[in-house]
Amino acid sequence: HTADAQRTDLMTITRFVLTQQSNHPESRGDFSILLSHIVLGCKFVCSAVSKAGLAKLIGLAGETNVQGEEQKKLDVLSNDVFIKALVSSGRTCILVSEEDEEATFVEPSKRGKYCVVFDPLDGSSNIDCGVSIGTIFGIYLVEEDQEPTIEDVLQPGKHMLAAGYCMYGSSCTLVLSTGTGVNGFTLDPSLGEFILTHPDIKIPKKGKIYSVNEGNAKNWDGPTTKYVEKCKFPKDGSSPKSLRYIGSMVADVHRTLLYGGIFLYPADKKSPNGKLRVLYEVFPMSFLMEQAGGQAFTGKQRALDLVPKKLHERSPIFLGSYDDVEEIKALYASEE
Numbered sequence: 001h002t003a004d005a006q007r008t009d010l011m012t013i014t015r016f017v018l019t020q021q022s023n024h025p026e027s028r029g030d031f032s033i034l035l036s037h038i039v040l041g042c043k044f045v046c047s048a049v050s051k052a053g054l055a056k057l058i059g060l061a062g063e064t065n066v067q068g069e070e071q072k073k074l075d076v077l078s079n080d081v082f083i084k085a086l087v088s089s090g091r092t093c094i095l096v097s098e099e100d101e102e103a104t105f106v107e108p109s110k111r112g113k114y115c116v117v118f119d120p121l122d123g124s125s126n127i128d129c130g131v132s133i134g135t136i137f138g139i140y141l142v143e144e145d146q147e148p149t150i151e152d153v154l155q156p157g158k159h160m161l162a163a164g165y166c167m168y169g170s171s172c173t174l175v176l177s178t179g180t181g182v183n184g185f186t187l188d189p190s191l192g193e194f195i196l197t198h199p200d201i202k203i204p205k206k207g208k209i210y211s212v213n214e215g216n217a218k219n220w221d222g223p224t225t226k227y228v229e230k231c232k233f234p235k236d237g238s239s240p241k242s243l244r245y246i247g248s249m250v251a252d253v254h255r256t257l258l259y260g261g262i263f264l265y266p267a268d269k270k271s272p273n274g275k276l277r278v279l280y281e282v283f284p285m286s287f288l289m290e291q292a293g294g295q296a297f298t299g300k301q302r303a304l305d306l307v308p309k310k311l312h313e314r315s316p317i318f319l320g321s322y323d324d325v326e327e328i329k330a331l332y333a334s335e336e
């Protein structure tokens with residue numbers, strides 16, 4: 001009987017969020033409407049990614065973004081789809097995207113109370129070879145009355161209401177937290193619905209995997225160098241950790257969340273603030289890690305306490321299993 005019940009009791013992401021919203025009696029469904037538009041964007045990108053090679057969607061778009069990166073066709077297409085979906089939701093007032101130098105201020109007639117920061121396509125270097133990529137997003141509440149300004153966006157990550165990512169891999173998986181734990185949903189293409197498949201995700205307290213681009217080892221600082229050394233040549237006789245590095249933050253973080261371990265994008269001599277962007281990569285992933293019982297550290301402080309000064313500011317990041325991050329925090333603390 002239970003198997004039958006499960007099969008017919010479809011817990012879609014929309015229904016799940018509605019049931020969670022019951023904790024916020026004051027909500028008038030605005031968040032659910034916003035989320036449904038983010039979900040629409042993810043479904044579109046999932047479909048475009050799955051046929052990128054066929055639809056001549058691989059390769060460069062012939063432009064570069066504010067990061068100085070050559071934009072891929074899918075970077076631009078995904079960005080356009082998310083901007084349009086978010087504006088048309090009528091629930092946003094400011095949008096910040098990795099692909100746009102300036103923030104988008106929604107016209108007054110379509111304005112809502114949320115600000116969305118997002119990376120429309122994360123892991124672009126992996127598009128042309130078919131390796132997993134993703135979308136990352138974070139949601140802030142913005143005071144509705146006065147005219148929205150850029151200050152409304154430069155909030156610490158701990159003020160985020162919700163954060164999530166969608167991974168376009170062997171399956172299309174959307175992982176979301178609205179502040180009361182982390183849940184994973186898998187797209188059922190036959191229904192066009194994200195169905196709850198990973199309820200209440202908790203990251204293992206300690207893991208056996210470390211995830212970093214070892215190619216940057218020459219430029220790492222002391223504590224990172226010592227920590228990675230410890231992973232490879234443990235002094236306490238334990239077995240060395242495995243190295244897994246995909247090069248798409250969404251895929252590396254998703255594996256870390258489910259299997260445990262630590263993901264690192266440290267500072268290095270060439271880029272003293274590391275590579276990953278605070279608003280739409282570091283904050284959403286750090287929010288999810290904390291909600292799943294892990295933690296996220298910048299080398300100096302708790303990642304979610306960081307107050308960004310600029311839209312595309314970068315920060316070093318160490319996130320994952322609670323005990324693993326504790327170890328690298330101790331190394332940075334002893335360096336001070």
Ligand code: AHG
Pocket residue numbers: 069098119121122123124125213247248249250265275
């Ligand atoms: P994006 O494709 O959105 O610009 O992000 C790429 C990021 C992130 O996905 C990944 O963790 C990191 O770049 C990999 O950087 P390296 O290739 O320097 O390791």
Ligand code: MN
Pocket residue numbers: 067069098124
């Ligand atoms: Mn990029």
Ligand code: MN
Pocket residue numbers: 119121122123249281
């Ligand atoms: Mn990215």
Ligand code: MN
Pocket residue numbers: 098119120121122123124
């Ligand atoms: Mn990107």
